[in-house]
Every structure is written in C-alpha cells, then in structure tokens.
Amino acid sequence: MSAAAARLPATAARGNSAAANWAADGWTVTRRNLIKIKRSPDMIIFAVLQPVMFVLLFSQVYGGSINVAGTDYTQYLMAGIFAQTVVFGSTFSGAAMAQDLKEGIIDRFRTLPMSPSAVLIGRTNSDLALNAISVLIMMGTGLLVGWRVNTSFASFLAAVGLLLLFSYSFSWVMALLGMTVRTPETINNASFMILFPLTFISNAFVQSSTLPAPLRIFADWNPVSALVQAVRELFGNLGTTPVPDTWPMQHAVATVLIGSAAMLLIFVPLAVRKFESVSSR
Amino acid sequence: MSTTPISSSGRPGAVQGLIRAHGVTKVYSSKSGPVRALDGLDISVPEGTVMALLGPNGAGKTTAVKVLTTLIKPDAGTLSIDGIDVLAEPKEVRRIIGVSGQYAAVDENLTGQENLRMVGRLYHLSAKEARTRAAELIDMFELTDAGNRPVKGYSGGMRRRLDLAGALVNSPRVLFLDEPTTGLDPRSRLALWQVIKDLVAAGTTLLLTTQYLEEADQLADSVAVIDRGAVIAEGTSDQLKSRIGGHSVAVALMDGNDAAAAREILARHGSGAPHTADDGRTLEVAVQNGPASLQLVLADLQSRDVGLHDAGIRRPTLDDVFLQLTGRPAEEDQDPRDPSAVDGQGKSARHGEGVRR
Numbered sequence: 001m002s003a004a005a006a007r008l009p010a011t012a013a014r015g016n017s018a019a020a021n022w023a024a025d026g027w028t029v030t031r032r033n034l035i036k037i038k039r040s041p042d043m044i045i046f047a048v049l050q051p052v053m054f055v056l057l058f059s060q061v062y063g064g065s066i067n068v069a070g071t072d073y074t075q076y077l078m079a080g081i082f083a084q085t086v087v088f089g090s091t092f093s094g095a096a097m098a099q100d101l102k103e104g105i106i107d108r109f110r111t112l113p114m115s116p117s118a119v120l121i122g123r124t125n126s127d128l129a130l131n132a133i134s135v136l137i138m139m140g141t142g143l144l145v146g147w148r149v150n151t152s153f154a155s156f157l158a159a160v161g162l163l164l165l166f167s168y169s170f171s172w173v174m175a176l177l178g179m180t181v182r183t184p185e186t187i188n189n190a191s192f193m194i195l196f197p198l199t200f201i202s203n204a205f206v207q208s209s210t211l212p213a214p215l216r217i218f219a220d221w222n223p224v225s226a227l228v229q230a231v232r233e234l235f236g237n238l239g240t241t242p243v244p245d246t247w248p249m250q251h252a253v254a255t256v257l258i259g260s261a262a263m264l265l266i267f268v269p270l271a272v273r274k275f276e277s278v279s280s281r
Numbered sequence: 282m283s284t285t286p287i288s289s290s291g292r293p294g295a296v297q298g299l300i301r302a303h304g305v306t307k308v309y310s311s312k313s314g315p316v317r318a319l320d321g322l323d324i325s326v327p328e329g330t331v332m333a334l335l336g337p338n339g340a341g342k343t344t345a346v347k348v349l350t351t352l353i354k355p356d357a358g359t360l361s362i363d364g365i366d367v368l369a370e371p372k373e374v375r376r377i378i379g380v381s382g383q384y385a386a387v388d389e390n391l392t393g394q395e396n397l398r399m400v401g402r403l404y405h406l407s408a409k410e411a412r413t414r415a416a417e418l419i420d421m422f423e424l425t426d427a428g429n430r431p432v433k434g435y436s437g438g439m440r441r442r443l444d445l446a447g448a449l450v451n452s453p454r455v456l457f458l459d460e461p462t463t464g465l466d467p468r469s470r471l472a473l474w475q476v477i478k479d480l481v482a483a484g485t486t487l488l489l490t491t492q493y494l495e496e497a498d499q500l501a502d503s504v505a506v507i508d509r510g511a512v513i514a515e516g517t518s519d520q521l522k523s524r525i526g527g528h529s530v531a532v533a534l535m536d537g538n539d540a541a542a543a544r545e546i547l548a549r550h551g552s553g554a555p556h557t558a559d560d561g562r563t564l565e566v567a568v569q570n571g572p573a574s575l576q577l578v579l580a581d582l583q584s585r586d587v588g589l590h591d592a593g594i595r596r597p598t599l600d601d602v603f604l605q606l607t608g609r610p611a612e613e614d615q616d617p618r619d620p621s622a623v624d625g626q627g628k629s630a631r632h633g634e635g636v637r638r
Binding site for chain 1: 347350351352353354372373375376378380382384385386387388389390391395399400402403404405431444447
C-alpha cells in the first residue's frame with residue numbers, strides 16, 4: 001500500500017455555484033438511497049406486496065358487507081387505502097434517518113463540505129419515489145378489482161399529486177423524529193401507535209357518520225380524513241355520501257394543501273437544524 | 282486539573298499548531314447528572330506531525346475528535362484547523378480534513394467503489410474524477426477484489442480500510458483517526474499502521490486517539506494522555522515510558538510455596554523490589570534489559586526446580602501510565618464490578634500486552 005497516490009491535488013474547491021452543488025448533493029444522496037432500496041428485498045416487499053395485499057383484502061373481505069350510498073365499497077375504499085399506505089410509507093424516512101445515525105454514516109456526511117440539507121432532501125426524495133411506486137402498484141391492483149376513476153385525467157393527476165405532496169411533507173416530520181428518537185425500532189413502534197389510530201379513526205375505511213360521537217368528531221377533523229376526502233372527490237368515488245359539516249371536510253383539497261405547506265414550513269427548517277447538530281454516540 | 286509536564290523543553294512548533302484546541306469544554310446531560318466529556322482540553326499539533334490522544338474509554342477522546350471535526354459544538358473554548366475557526370467556518374474546515382471514526386462509517390448496501398464514489402461526489406468531484414479516485418483508493422487499500430461487492434460481506438478490517446479510504450478521498454492535509462485499530466486482529470493492525478505511516482511520511486498532519494501505548498509509540502511524535510476530558514501529561518512516547526519505567530519480567534508459579542525462592546531470584550536480576558500479586562503466585566519486577574533479564578531469571582528458576590505456569594516480559598501499558606499519573610487504574614470508572622480493573626496486571630493482560638510466553 002503506497003501513500004503516494006494519497007497526495008492528489010485537492011479538487012474540492014470547484015467553481016460550481018452553491019445552488020448547483022446543493023442540487024448535486026441532494027441527487028447523490030437520493031441515488032445512494034435508491035440503490036439501497038433496490039438491494040433490500042424486504043423494502044421492496046414492503047413497498048409493493050403490502051399495498052397489493054391491502055387492496056385485495058379490504059375490497060374482497062369487506063366489499064360485500066359495507067354499503068356506501070350511490071357507489072360500491074371498492075370504489076369508496078381505494079382512496080382510503082392509498083392514503084393509509086402513503087402515510088405509513090413516510091415513516092420510513094424516520095426509521096432510515098435513525099438507522100443512518102446509528103451506523104455512523106451521518107457522521108461521515110457531516111464531515112464533508114456538502115450542503116447540510118442534502119441528506120434530508122435525498123432521504124425524502126427517495127421515500128417519495130418509493131411512495132410513488134406504491135401508489136402506482138395499488139392503482140393497478142385497484143383497476144383489476146373493479147375500481148374506476150370517474151372524473152377527468154387532470155383530476156386523477158391532482159389526486160395523485162395530493163397523495164404524494166402530503167406524504168412528502170409528512171416525511172420531513174418523520175425524518176426529524178428519526179433524528180430525535182435515534183433508534184429505528186422505536187420509530188417503527190411509535191409510528192404504529194400514532195398512525196393506526198390516525199388512519200383508522202378516519203373516513204378511510206368507513207363513513208365517519210357510522211362512528212360513535214367522540215370518534216366521529218376526531219375523524220371529521222383528522223388531516224388523514226381530509227386527504228382521503230380530497231382524493232375521493234377528485235377520483236369521483238364519493239357516490240352520494242354526505243360530506244360532514246366541518247371545515248376540513250368541506251374544503252378537503254385546501255386542507256391538504258394548507259396542511260402540507262404548514263408541515264414543510266415548520267419541519268424542513270427544524271429537521272435541517274437538527275441535522276447540523278446530530279452525531280452518533 | 283493542571284497538565285503535568287514530562288519534559289521542561291517545550292517544542293518550538295507547538296505554539297503554531299495546525300490543529301489547535303484551547304480550553305474546550307463539553308458537558309453532556311445524562312440520567313445520572315451532567316457528564317463533563319471535555320473539561321478544558323488544550324492541544325496543539327504542529328504541521329506534519331502526529332499526535333496521539335492516549336486514554337481509556339470515557340476519557341473524552343472521541344468527543345475531542347468530534348469537536349475538532351465539526352461534528353459537535355463545544356460549550357466553551359476555541360478550536361482551529363490551519364488557522365480556520367472551526368466553530369465559525371465549519372464548511373471551510375471540512376474541505377481540508379479527513380475523518381475516520383471508531384466505527385466504520387460506510388454504507389453496508391453499497392459496494393466499496395460506490396461508497397468512495399459517493400464521498401467523491403459530495404466533495405464535488407466530477408463523476409469521472411470521483412470514479413478515478415475511488416478506484417485508486419480501492420487499489421491502494423488492497424480492496425481491489427472486493428471493490429465491486431456490497432460492504433455487507435466485508436470483514437472488520439476491510440471496513441476499517443474502506444472507511445480510512447473514505448477519509449482520504451479529498452487528499453486531506455489534516456487527518457483525524459479515532460481509535461483506528463480498536464477491534465482489529467494483529468495482522469490488520471500492523472497493515473493499518475503501515476498505511477498511516479505512509480500517509481504521515483507524505484506530509485499529512487495527524488491526530489489519532491488510542492487506548493494502546495504501543496500504538497502511540499509506533500505512530501506518534503507526541504503523546505497527550507487524556508483523562509476526564511483534559512490533558513494530564515504530554516510529551517514524546519519515550520518521555521512517557523521513561524517516566525513510568527521500562528519493561529518488567531513477570532512469572533506465574535505452579536506452586537505458591539515457591540514464591541519466596543522466586544522472589545529472591547527476581548530481586549537479584551531486577552532493578553527494584555519485586556511485586557507479588559494478591560494470589561501469591563504471580564510476581565513481577567522492573568528490569569533494565571527485558572530479554573536478557575528474562576533469560577537469567579528463567580535459568581535460575583529452573584536450577585531451583587521452580588515450576589511455571591507462565592513467564593514473560595511485560596511492556597508498559599496505558600494502565601501503567603495511568604496508575605503512575607493518576608494513582609488509579611485506567612478503567613476504574615467504567616466497570617467498578619470487574620475485579621481485574623483494580624489490578625493493573627489483570628487489566629493489561631486483556632489489552633494483549635500482558636505476560637507473554
């Protein structure tokens with residue numbers, strides 16, 4: 001082993017603009033995460049098989065027993081499953097940040113002259129890609145079991161956009177949580193404890209009007225309900241079900257846009273600031 | 282806590298250190314109250330030299346490396362690398378340093394080449410430059426065969442080499458190595474020492490931390506002994522060793538009844554009074570010339586028909602340094618339940634520096 005090669009001229013100080021470096025750093029980390037996903041079969045299974053299973057189970061098991069006014073349950077259900085899956089998908093951002101911290105790779109990143117937000121951008125980008133794949137696969141499965149979009153192509157795109165925007169924003173919340181909690185297992189357990197109530201006490205699988213009063217009030221103000229409601233509207237899967245009389249449900253698309261913007265405005269700076277001080281133990 | 286000067290001759294370059302820390306304090310909060318990880322740390326490493334921070338687990342070595350390499354912010358004190366204020370301009374510092382931590386910071390799912398290419402890209406090398414540099418380093422660290430396999434399948438030594446390669450992507454002028462050989466087998470350790478020596482010969486300024494006096498001896502121009510977050514002694518490795526004495530000869534007897542005879546023989550060939558351990562069968566004496574004294578001791582023991590479990594030359598270890606400087610064993614705080622921790626010899630045997638056959 002000769003050290004002669006170690007004395008290459010340093011080429012770090014290139015004339016690239018800060019913005020170009022920032023974009024390049026983000027892309028480098030995104031690529032790293034995507035390679036990682038590609039090489040971890042369990043992650044592919046999580047992203048691909050689980051959504052397929054959910055679509056099939058819910059539509060085939062509950063399809064005949066739950067009645068929805070003006071449409072069939074499969075039509076009604078899909079928006080709920082899509083929303084639940086992307087929300088759960090976002091928790092991966094937290095587990096992955098905790099894992100990277102544990103493995104010390106965050107320390108490596110933090111000693112490089114890269115943009116401090118690049119690691120988080122790479123993380124949320126690659127998880128967005130993973131969520132997009134999940135949504136595509138679920139939609140394909142949905143079409144197979146009889147689900148249809150009853151509106152325009154533009155509405156369809158808007159619905160997919162809302163799902164991904166919400167999950168992307170939520171990824172930043174989870175990324176901050178992952179750096180704070182620091183153990184991937186805790187993140188997974190904690191997100192289960194929080195996200196199961198959040199997705200089940202909602203309109204994702206049943207109409208909120210069928211729920212007992214306290215749960216109904218929760219469901220009608222629940223941001224996940226707003227996401228489901230917005231997507232359902234845009235797909236034209238609402239049938240003739242009445243829209244609950246709360247502001248988030250009456251203005252579901254606006255609620256999702258405002259909620260996502262608020263999550264980004266609050267949690268992007270918080271997560272970047274946290275990243276600049278975390279280190280493995 | 283004041284620094285104990287080993288030698289009164291201050292090194293001339295010390296004032297103009299390329300790596301400098303002054304009065305650095307870092308307090309962590311823990312369940313059992315605040316922990317002063319660094320408590321007024323002062324170090325200065327002149328350009329082109331190697332300093333070893335020598336100390337037991339929990340002495341503050343890793344925290345020292347972390348504050349110098351921009352990973353954590355201290356509560357007080359000043360830090361500079363090549364005149365750049367570490368706290369004010371961390372990004373500038375990151376351009377000129379390389380860091381390899383105690384646990385290899387490599388991505389398990391990427392191949393060796395991919396890991397290094399990624400680091401190269403994050404130093405803003407072009408794709409082509411990053412690929413060339415990665416290939417060079419993979420060859421240099423003898424990972425050529427494994428270079429295109431995911432790191433998952435690498436041995437501990439290979440991971441360490443890859444991590445060190447990652448620290449060299451930008452050909453840093455200043456290198457920080459946190460316990461570079463802890464946990465490595467002897468062969469990998471020797472190989473890594475050679476790599477480090479080559480880097481230093483090429484002009485790299487190096488700060489390394491270690492628990493092994495031998496490692497500091499092999500690699501460092503100067504050694505700073507660190508305890509409870511501060512430097513308690515500083516000097517060359519020879520100055521340290523002369524302060525704590527050189528080699529000693531140790532024997533472990535089959536039969537404790539031979540202790541008196543053995544003690545007499547050790548006293549004859551040693552340079553001080555022999556020390557008998559609590560078990561009554563393990564004796565040790567400081568000697569001037571290790572191998573020659575050992576031969577004489579063994580010949581005399583054989584002529585008296587004294588049976589031996591074990592015999593050998595013991596080189597001074599971190600524990601001896603610590604006992605000498607602080608009056609307490611190195612890892613007293615870490616594991617109070619471990620009985621060998623209060624017995625310098627039992628402890629040192631675990632460091633692989635104990636009685637040798």
